Amino acid sequence: MSPRPRESRVVRTAAAALAFLIVVVGASVLLRTTAGTAASPTPGESPTSGTPPLELHQVPGATFVPALEGKRPLYVLVIGSDARPGQGIDKERADSIHIISLNAAAGRATVLGIPRDSLVNIPGHGTDKINASLTYGGPKLTVKTVEALTGIHFDFYAITSFGGLVRMVQSLGGVTVRVRQPMHDQYSRSNFEPGIHHFNGVQALEYARDRHSFLAGDFTRSQNQGTLMLAALTRFKKLFKENPLRLLPVLASTWNNVRTDVPAPMLYRLALTASQIDPHRISNLVVPATTGMQGAASVVFISPGAKALYTQLKKKGYIPR
Numbered sequence: 001m002s003p004r005p006r007e008s009r010v011v012r013t014a015a016a017a018l019a020f021l022i023v024v025v026g027a028s029v030l031l032r033t034t035a036g037t038a039a040s041p042t043p044g045e046s047p048t049s050g051t052p053p054l055e056l057h058q059v060p061g062a063t064f065v066p067a068l069e070g071k072r073p074l075y076v077l078v079i080g081s082d083a084r085p086g087q088g089i090d091k092e093r094a095d096s097i098h099i100i101s102l103n104a105a106a107g108r109a110t111v112l113g114i115p116r117d118s119l120v121n122i123p124g125h126g127t128d129k130i131n132a133s134l135t136y137g138g139p140k141l142t143v144k145t146v147e148a149l150t151g152i153h154f155d156f157y158a159i160t161s162f163g164g165l166v167r168m169v170q171s172l173g174g175v176t177v178r179v180r181q182p183m184h185d186q187y188s189r190s191n192f193e194p195g196i197h198h199f200n201g202v203q204a205l206e207y208a209r210d211r212h213s214f215l216a217g218d219f220t221r222s223q224n225q226g227t228l229m230l231a232a233l234t235r236f237k238k239l240f241k242e243n244p245l246r247l248l249p250v251l252a253s254t255w256n257n258v259r260t261d262v263p264a265p266m267l268y269r270l271a272l273t274a275s276q277i278d279p280h281r282i283s284n285l286v287v288p289a290t291t292g293m294q295g296a297a298s299v300v301f302i303s304p305g306a307k308a309l310y311t312q313l314k315k316k317g318y319i320p321r
Contacts, residue, residue, distance in 0.1 A: 055089070055159050064156070067155055073318070075156075076154065076157065077157040079094050081159055083161045089160065090159065091135065094133060095116045096225060097113070098226065099112040099152065106316070108277070108282070108320075109283075110282065111229055112309065115219060115287070115289060120302070122145050123145060130149075133145040151311075156270070169201035174204075174235075181213070183210050188209035188211075189206045207224060217291070290303065
């Protein structure tokens with residue numbers, strides 16, 4: 001017997017919500033955008049078979065059921081690993097770090113980027129660049145480091161490299177982004193003039209890796225990574241509104257690039273929580289900071305004013321635009 005119309009809508013909504021979650025977390029990690037060293041060019045489209053998948057995990061000890069019920073904000077830490085194909089994504093540097101906070105009750109969310117060279121205290125390892133936390137102790141130590149820095153306790157974390165996300169952007173049919181200023185960078189291979197661009201997966205990666213085209217360097221790059229997250233969410237919702245069936249390849253592609261220990265019922269609830277947020281009600285920010293030197297190393301000093309952002313994010317689950 002075929003499902004009744006209402007049941008059919010529920011099934012389609014459930015599938016879309018699950019795919020939406022994966023795109024939320026995945027796109028956010030376009031993430032890995034900073035693959036390799038500054039002098040390492042963006043890889044081409046073909047050598048992607050060895051790229052590790054996106055991983056989504058529960059933070060040990062997190063009591064996230066109230067968040068999934070909308071009784072408090074939900075917090076996800078998204079980490080872009082510096083791993084190259086064949087390397088473990090949890091053993092290299094954390095070159096892209098973003099806090100995603102969702103307040104389902106308010107229908108608001110925030111993406112807050114933390115520059116990779118931020119000088120912070122890494123529990124058990126003293127003061128170092130925040131990207132070293134992944135090398136020292138994997139994603140769990142990166143979570144602890146950001147929790148110590150912000151006072152925010154995370155419910156989930158996601159970690160990935162670039163290849164799977166390139167394929168996921170491709171499965172969306174690309175993403176549309178407004179480029180704010182000329183981007184011509186030999187290292188990331190970005191080559192874009194100001195204006196509206198529809199990027200394929202590799203172009204999106206080039207856009208997100210570029211830091212040399214900007215006076216603000218890593219700060220602008222971190223914000224551009226957030227811009228790509230929002231572009232992916234906008235694209236996903238547009239496709240779903242036009243024809244939910246078109247998203248089946250997206251669901252298949254994203255799921256094939258995900259490794260998770262989150263049980264299916266919880267993953268579904270997480271997807272439903274995320275799907276309540278309109279991309280236009282998500283603020284995209286980077287923590288205020290300045291650059292400087294620590295010995296011979298170039299580092300980022302997070303400004304004292306960042307504490308007010310952490311407090312607001314912890315209290316409300318979002319920062320107004």
